[in-house]
Amino acid sequence: MKRLVFDPEACILCESCVLACSLAHEGAVSLSRSRIVVTEAIHLHGTMAHVCRQCKDTPCVQSCPVDALIQDKGTGAISVNRERCVACGACETACPFGGIRIDQKRRDVLVCDLCSGDPRCVQVCIPGALSFSDKGNIPCK
Amino acid sequence: MQMKYLRINLTQHTTSIVPIHKRDVERFLGGRGIAARLLSDHISLGVDPLGADSDILIATGALNGTPAPSSGRMSLAARSPATGLYLKSSVGGRFGSRLRFAGVDGVILTGCSEAPCVLVILDGAVQFISATPIWGSDVFETVSWVNGQWKGAEVLSIGPAGERQALMACVMSGTFCAAGRGGLGAVFGAKRLKAIVVQGTGSVAVESPEELMRASLEIRRALANDSTAQVLSAYGTAGFLKSTNESHALPVDNFRRAFIEGVETLDGTALVSQGYVKRRSGCSSCTLGCHRIMQVNNREPRSLSGGAEYETMAALGAGTGILDPVIVLKANELCNRYGLDTISVGSAVQWAMECFEKGLLSRKDTDGLALRFGDSGILIPLIEKIAAREGIGELLANGVRRAAELLGDESWKWAVEARGLEQSRIDTRTAKAHALAFAVNPRGPDHLHAQPLAEYGDGRGAVAVIASVTGDPRCADPISLSRRAEIVRWHEDLYAVCDAIGMCTFATLWSYVVGPEDLVRLYGAASGQFLSTGELLLAGRRIVTLERLMNVRLGLSQRDDRLPWRLMNESADGALVDGACNTEEELKTLTSQYYELHGWDEKGRPTDACLRHVGLAEFGLGSTRR
Numbered sequence: 001m002k003r004l005v006f007d008p009e010a011c012i013l014c015e016s017c018v019l020a021c022s023l024a025h026e027g028a029v030s031l032s033r034s035r036i037v038v039t040e041a042i043h044l045h046g047t048m049a050h051v052c053r054q055c056k057d058t059p060c061v062q063s064c065p066v067d068a069l070i071q072d073k074g075t076g077a078i079s080v081n082r083e084r085c086v087a088c089g090a091c092e093t094a095c096p097f098g099g100i101r102i103d104q105k106r107r108d109v110l111v112c113d114l115c116s117g118d119p120r121c122v123q124v125c126i127p128g129a130l131s132f133s134d135k136g137n138i139p140c141k
Numbered sequence: 142m143q144m145k146y147l148r149i150n151l152t153q154h155t156t157s158i159v160p161i162h163k164r165d166v167e168r169f170l171g172g173r174g175i176a177a178r179l180l181s182d183h184i185s186l187g188v189d190p191l192g193a194d195s196d197i198l199i200a201t202g203a204l205n206g207t208p209a210p211s212s213g214r215m216s217l218a219a220r221s222p223a224t225g226l227y228l229k230s231s232v233g234g235r236f237g238s239r240l241r242f243a244g245v246d247g248v249i250l251t252g253c254s255e256a257p258c259v260l261v262i263l264d265g266a267v268q269f270i271s272a273t274p275i276w277g278s279d280v281f282e283t284v285s286w287v288n289g290q291w292k293g294a295e296v297l298s299i300g301p302a303g304e305r306q307a308l309m310a311c312v313m314s315g316t317f318c319a320a321g322r323g324g325l326g327a328v329f330g331a332k333r334l335k336a337i338v339v340q341g342t343g344s345v346a347v348e349s350p351e352e353l354m355r356a357s358l359e360i361r362r363a364l365a366n367d368s369t370a371q372v373l374s375a376y377g378t379a380g381f382l383k384s385t386n387e388s389h390a391l392p393v394d395n396f397r398r399a400f401i402e403g404v405e406t407l408d409g410t411a412l413v414s415q416g417y418v419k420r421r422s423g424c425s426s427c428t429l430g431c432h433r434i435m436q437v438n439n440r441e442p443r444s445l446s447g448g449a450e451y452e453t454m455a456a457l458g459a460g461t462g463i464l465d466p467v468i469v470l471k472a473n474e475l476c477n478r479y480g481l482d483t484i485s486v487g488s489a490v491q492w493a494m495e496c497f498e499k500g501l502l503s504r505k506d507t508d509g510l511a512l513r514f515g516d517s518g519i520l521i522p523l524i525e526k527i528a529a530r531e532g533i534g535e536l537l538a539n540g541v542r543r544a545a546e547l548l549g550d551e552s553w554k555w556a557v558e559a560r561g562l563e564q565s566r567i568d569t570r571t572a573k574a575h576a577l578a579f580a581v582n583p584r585g586p587d588h589l590h591a592q593p594l595a596e597y598g599d600g601r602g603a604v605a606v607i608a609s610v611t612g613d614p615r616c617a618d619p620i621s622l623s624r625r626a627e628i629v630r631w632h633e634d635l636y637a638v639c640d641a642i643g644m645c646t647f648a649t650l651w652s653y654v655v656g657p658e659d660l661v662r663l664y665g666a667a668s669g670q671f672l673s674t675g676e677l678l679l680a681g682r683r684i685v686t687l688e689r690l691m692n693v694r695l696g697l698s699q700r701d702d703r704l705p706w707r708l709m710n711e712s713a714d715g716a717l718v719d720g721a722c723n724t725e726e727e728l729k730t731l732t733s734q735y736y737e738l739h740g741w742d743e744k745g746r747p748t749d750a751c752l753r754h755v756g757l758a759e760f761g762l763g764s765t766r767r
Contacts, residue, residue, distance in 0.1 A: 012430040014423025015235070019208040020357075023350050029207050030344035031242055039293075046420075105342065123358055124208060126365045126428035127374075127421070 001076045002134045004036070004112065004119060006049040011129035013038060013047055017121035024120040025113075032103060035112040036121050049130070050098035051121075052078055052112040060111075063094035068109075077114045085109055142166055142203070142348075142668040144175065144246040147267065149260060151332050152193060152252030154269045159249060167670060168756060171203030171246070173229050173640035174684045176218035177691070179249060180227070181760065184691050190222035190324075191306060191331035193253035199297070199337075200247040202643015205237035205425065206345035207353060209663045210361045210655075211648035213238060213425030216640050220695070221323040222331075223308045223540055224561040227583050227691045228323040229590070231640050233424035233432065234314035239295040242341025254333040257304075261291070262339045272335035277301060279478035280313045281445075287338050298336035299326045300480030302528045306330045307538035309485035309527075309563075313477065317434065317447020318424070321482040323562060323584050324540075348669035356662040360648075360655055361428055369600060369652040373431040374421070376409030378451035378647075382459065383408040385451075389717040390568045393459055394514055395491035396557050396707050399568055399716040403464050407454040412466060422447070424645065431647055440467050442521070446474035448483075452588075455566035456487025461494065462515030472520045479528035484587075488563035489537040490523055492544065495555045501548055508532040557705040560585040564705055571717040572596060572619040574628045577731040580702045580723075581629070581745075583688045591633040594651060596625075602653030606631070620718055622727065626734040634681035635660075641684060683755045686739070686747050690760055699745040702732045 018034040026033045036051040054076030061069040061078065068084035069091060071077070078100065087107040091100045100111040112119075114132075122130045144161035161175060169178045176198040183196050197219045204212035215237030221228035240247070244265040257272035275286050283298045295315065303310035303326030310326025311319045329335075347353050364370045372380045385391045386404045393401040405411055412418055417437055423430035437444045449470060457476075458469035476483045490512075496502040497512035504511060508526070510519045510533070526534025536544050541556035541563055557564050562585025569576035569586070574593040579586035595603040595610075598617030607617040610631045611624040632650060635657060639646045642664050649655045657674040665671040672680070703709065704723050712720045736743065740751030752758050 009420075012421045012423035012428070014213075014425065014427050014430060015238075016208055016210075016361075016423075016426050016428055019206070019238075019426055020354065022344070023208055023347060023354065026344065027350050028344040028346050029242075030342070032342040033344065120354065124361060124428065126361050127423075127430060 001054060002132050003054050003076070004051050004122070005131045005133050005135070006051070007129050008041070008047045010127045011038060011047040011049070012127050013040065016124040017130055020120040020124045024115060032105070033110065035110050037098065037101070052099035053097055054078070059094040059096070060091035060100050063090040065090060075114055075117070078111045079113065080109045080111060082108065142670060144171070145244070146179070146247040146249055147245050147262070147265070148249040148251065149267060150252045151250060151254040151258065151334060154254075156267045161246070168680065168683060170638065170641035170664070170680055172200045172643050173216040173218070173231065173637060174680065175247060175641075176200035176216050176229065177227075177684055177687045180218050181687055181691055184220050184227060184695065186695055188220055190220040190225065190328060195220055195328060197250040197325070197328055197332070198247065199240070199250070201237040201240050203641065204663060204667050205643040206241035207347055207667050208357050208426055209353065209644070209667060210357050210364065211424070211427040211429055211645040212643050213427055214640070214643045214645050215240070217312060217320045217325055219325060219328050221584060222327050223324040224585055226560060226695055226697060227688050228325065229584065229640065229688070230312070230320040230322055230325050231589065232312070232314045232318050232320035233427070233645065234295070234318035235425045236295045236297055236314045236339060237643060238425040239339045239341050241345045242343050243339050244341065244343045248337070250332065250334065253331065257333045257335050259335050260337045262337065264340065264342055272333070275335055276304065280480050281316055281478050283336055284316045287336065291338055291340055294338050294340045296336050296338050298480070299329045300478055300528070302479045302481045302538070303327055303330040304335070305530050305538070307481070307527065307530060308540050308543070309482045309489065309538065310480050311482045313480050317422070317432070317477055319477070319482065321484065322587055322589065326480045347667050349666040353663065353666035356659070356666055360659050360663070363654050364429055364648055364652065367602075367652045367654045370429055370648070370654060373647055373651065374429055376413060377431045377433050377448065378409070379407070379412060379449055379454045380409030381451050382454050383410070386459070389715055390571055391455060391459055392566050392568050392713075394462060395460065395495050395555055396564075396568065396705075397711070397713060399571070399713040401459055401462065401464075404459050406464050406466050407458045407469060412449065415466065417466065417470060427645060429645075429648055435470050435473070437467050437470050442467065442471040444471040444474040446470055446477050449473050450483070452566050453483040453487070456484045457490070457520065460487055460491050460566065461520065463517045463520055465517050468517045468520055472524055475521065475524045475528070479524070481524070481528060484565055485540055485563045486524060486527060488557055489527065489541050489544065490520065492541045492552070492556055493523070493533065493537060496548060496552055501550055501552055502533070506533060554706050557707055558585070559703055559705050560701060562587060564708070568713060568716070569704060570708055570713060570721040570723050573622050573727070573731070574619070574625045576704060576723045576728065577625050577735055578629045578632065580704050580728055580732060581735060583692050586704055591629055591636045592646065592650060593628050593632040595632070595653060596628055600653070606653050620721070622730065625731050626738045629735060630682070630738055633685050634678040637681035637684040638677055641680070679755060683757060686751065686755050686757055687760060689741070689745070690747055690757070693746050699732060699736070699743070702745055703728055
């Protein structure tokens with residue numbers, strides 16, 4: 001299964017992925033509406049990306065009290081049934097990777113949908129810190 | 142596209158919202174353009190740059206916060222305390238994009254706080270906070286204090302040099318990016334403004350998201366495939382130090398020489414191979430990523446700094462003859478920490494070395510330091526003294542023009558400054574378009590208003606630009622005096638556009654891969670204002686012209702359009718061309734051609750016809766507008 005693979009050594013923290021993600025999904029650019037978040041790990045010492053890892057055991061889906069989250073069997077991407085979702089934040093708490101988030105202002109869930117198989121974040125990442133590949137060494141079940 | 146500025150009165154601790162007129166947005170685009178437009182209502186000879194009545198403009202570029210490539214730069218503007226003239230200083234990092242996410246396109250700072258203060262802008266709401274806990278702190282400590290209270294916030298701040306109003310003090314964005322030139326740090330210090338913190342959870346509207354993404358991707362890929370951009374990515378601007386030296390065009394020993402043996406140790410390639418590059422660091426939306434974080438932890442003195450840029454390595458290192466990268470990187474760290482402009486500091490150190498050599502300064506003036514060219518033991522103590530304004534540091538902290546005035550004798554002859562600003566590390570004696578660009582630059586002899594690198598003819602893109610601007614590819618010759626005005630004006634126009642929309646000129650005017658037609662696309666997709674390339678460049682010229690008008694109002698005339706005395710009267714040893722100088726006659730010819738091309742009169746004042754042409758009729762010198 002192809003996943004978003006992140007190379008912290010290659011990331012230069014330019015936030016292009018974040019800007020592109022929010023623009024692609026929202027039609028406007030916003031740090032708080034991006035499905036991927038990139039941060040400095042410890043002051044200046046490295047980088048971290050928080051994005052859905054399409055885990056097999058889906059703690060987010062399992063934790064959802066209203067069955068609003070569904071994992072696509074083919075791609076592993078999580079989709080949200082917005083009519084059911086009550087933005088309770090159980091999924092955010094359950095995810096060990098910070099890959100799914102609640103936007104408190106808008107009361108909804110933000111999670112990567114893989115942009116129909118051609119993720120925008122990967123497209124703009126010229127330094128090659130992000131790739132869409134089945135060869136990642138991402139720790140997930 | 143609508144724009145909203147915040148006017149913040151530091152005396153009263155009040156704020157108000159200033160909507161920018163639609164017509165001004167259309168005419169001046171954003172960033173540097175809007176800054177010039179707003180400051181033009183205010184700047185005058187009666188305004189003391191370090192007084193309570195001076196204004197500082199912080200203006201985001203029109204593309205800041207969008208995925209447009211390399212679109213993370215914003216502009217600051219004020220009346221410069223170093224030159225007394227209009228000052229624009231642009232800076233990378235993330236502050237510009239954060240300000241837009243906070244719902245603010247720019248800030249107008251007025252007045253002067255009674256006690257040291259920090260401004261906190263959280264989603265457009267402004268808080269005034271006491272700076273007492275961090276007054277006296279360096280920039281690293283200040284950023285760390287801010288991060289402790291506002292996680293993920295961006296910060297502009299000054300260091301102790303700015304607090305003490307040193308005229309070579311800069312404003313730092315984050316830890317390592319500087320709005321370096323012209324003394325903005327001193328203006329912050331005079332206003333007792335230690336820092337501005339911003340956090341934004343809002344969004345930046347984009348007119349045509351799909352088209353912006355498409356254009357961004359194409360341009361990013363083109364940049365990734367360009368060899369000049371690749372050097373910038375891999376080695377930063379310092380990757381051009383060795384080649385400049387090999388071209389015999391590197392200012393060494395206070396511009397007395399054009400070449401130095403052994404400079405390779407400071408080149409970007411050596412910094413990488415010696416393991417001093419901790420990691421690359423991109424400004425907002427920049428995948429070119431020329432900036433880097435430097436760390437020395439295997440030798441003393443240990444250091445952590447940003448850059449390290451060509452200008453820094455050339456001014457603090459090659460120029461002083463100090464070729465130990467560990468010392469120069471420590472000097473860079475201290476400049477970052479204290480908030481000092483590395484170009485001006487390097488220039489001041491070299492001026493002091495020459496004074497010492499010529500007997501105008503002795504050990505008793507220098508607190509016992511023997512200021513000898515190449516002595517790596519003096520650089521760090523000198524910078525400490527400049528930041529503290531102690532001893533010899535007090536003489537140097539306001540730049541070499543004022544230092545030479547105080548020291549007297551003929552020391553002004555080797556104060557390598559014009560208008561009060563130290564020259565960037567480009568030898569204009571063997572680069573004639575640069576000579577003109579530096580002479581007419583509103584803020585002094587410096588590369589960040591128009592850097593006509595194309596005149597060197599390095600690469601196909603550069604030659605193509607020269608051919609299209611002058612009609613003759615043979616004009617891509619730095620020694621030639623032919624068509625320099627056209628070359629400079631084209632670079633000026635495009636540079637102003639880049640500063641207005643927030644694009645980094647390293648993407649546009651260094652590799653020459655990204656041209657006006659690309660900017661038209663990006664700006665149109667983001668703003669909905671679709672211009673022709675001619676209209677876009679005309680907007681750039683409008684900004685340049687308005688800046689010139691402001692300077693004319695401040696007393697500037699053609700006799701100020703000149704270069705440092707040394708460059709006009711002495712040649713450099715080992716220069717590309719023996720005996721090359723920027724003579725009085727040469728500059729007169731170049732500036733006259735430039736004025737004529739612009740439609741300015743013989744004194745360099747924009748004529749009414751020129752103002753009508755660029756759409757600034759109501760700003761004329763004879764008009765009722767101040």
